[in-house]
Amino acid sequence: MTVSPRARRLGWLLRLAWAQVLMWVRGRHRLGYVGSSEVLPPPLTAAEELDLLDRLEHGDGEVRNTLIERNLRLVVYIARKFDNTGVMIEDLVSIGTIGLIKAVNTFDPSKRIKLATYASRCIENEILMHLRRTSKTRAEVSFDEPLNTDWDGNELLLSDVLGQESDVVKHIEEEVDRSLLACALAQLSSREKTIMQLRFGLANGEQKTQKEVADLLGISQSYISRLEKRILKKLRVEIQRLE
Known part of the structure; x- marks a missing residue:
């Protein structure tokens, strides 16, 4: 069986x-x-x-x-x-x-x-x-x-x-x-995590624009925009699954 x-x-x-x-x-x-x-x-x-x-x-x-x-x-x-x-x-x-x-x-x-x-x-x-x-x-x-009670004998709530x-x-x-x-x-993949960390300041609290992220990674802003939407959707699905 x-x-x-x-x-x-x-x-x-x-x-x-x-x-x-x-x-x-x-x-x-x-x-x-x-x-x-x-x-x-x-x-x-x-x-x-x-x-x-x-x-x-x-x-x-x-x-x-x-x-x-x-x-x-x-x-x-x-x-x-x-x-x-x-x-x-x-x-x-x-x-x-x-x-x-x-x-x-x-x-x-x-x-x-x-x-x-x-x-x-x-x-x-x-x-x-x-x-x-x-x-x-x-x-x-x-x-x-x-x-319990604290060091002075008072009730601890x-x-x-x-x-x-x-x-x-x-x-x-x-x-x-x-x-x-x-x-x-x-x-997420290493690249996806990097994009999220840069865009939303997950590593150091400093958020960057899509253009700034695109420049840092050497790709177009429109491509970053598409990637970001895809990654956010992926995160939402994963969080819902974990909940």
Whole structure:
């Protein structure tokens, strides 16, 4: 019987959840303690990753699961950055794993970026999108709930840590937008990225006109205009896919 890709992905999520259960049973009180090989597999060496990516590029779909499994530590590392958001760390890891699966499924080695770099963006983006969807509800439920006390014995509220609700949502939305754009830009060719960076100041904040970009690249302004429209359309499609 053939197992569908969706079922295989669900299987990996379930196996990750089981690994988390084992970790808690064994007394690992925080996911930060992932140094134990009995919980998560070790990361790939550079040579191993290169070999697996080459096999994946040549149609060996079976290595996809290995790439996901051996990058789970990256998910845990990124999830821990959000452990002050009120979301259970186990949930953050599970959500981040979905981002990792998306990263492995869409990674293009020809773009000359590291899998870890691309996957980090996708993992972070998946978590941020989840936080954007849930931040308002969380704020309404527990915004004034005491979290702890400060050094002077005063109650420390969630609002003291996160700021006002509108600030939280706005900040998360901005982070999501930045992360989505970074993931989408990673799918562009080197030339396409250069055009976007020059036109919209993505590298240094300094925007250039189409004519200035055309002069720098030695091509006509009309050609830059056509390329820009095509690239923007490509970015929109990629961002919609990632969302």
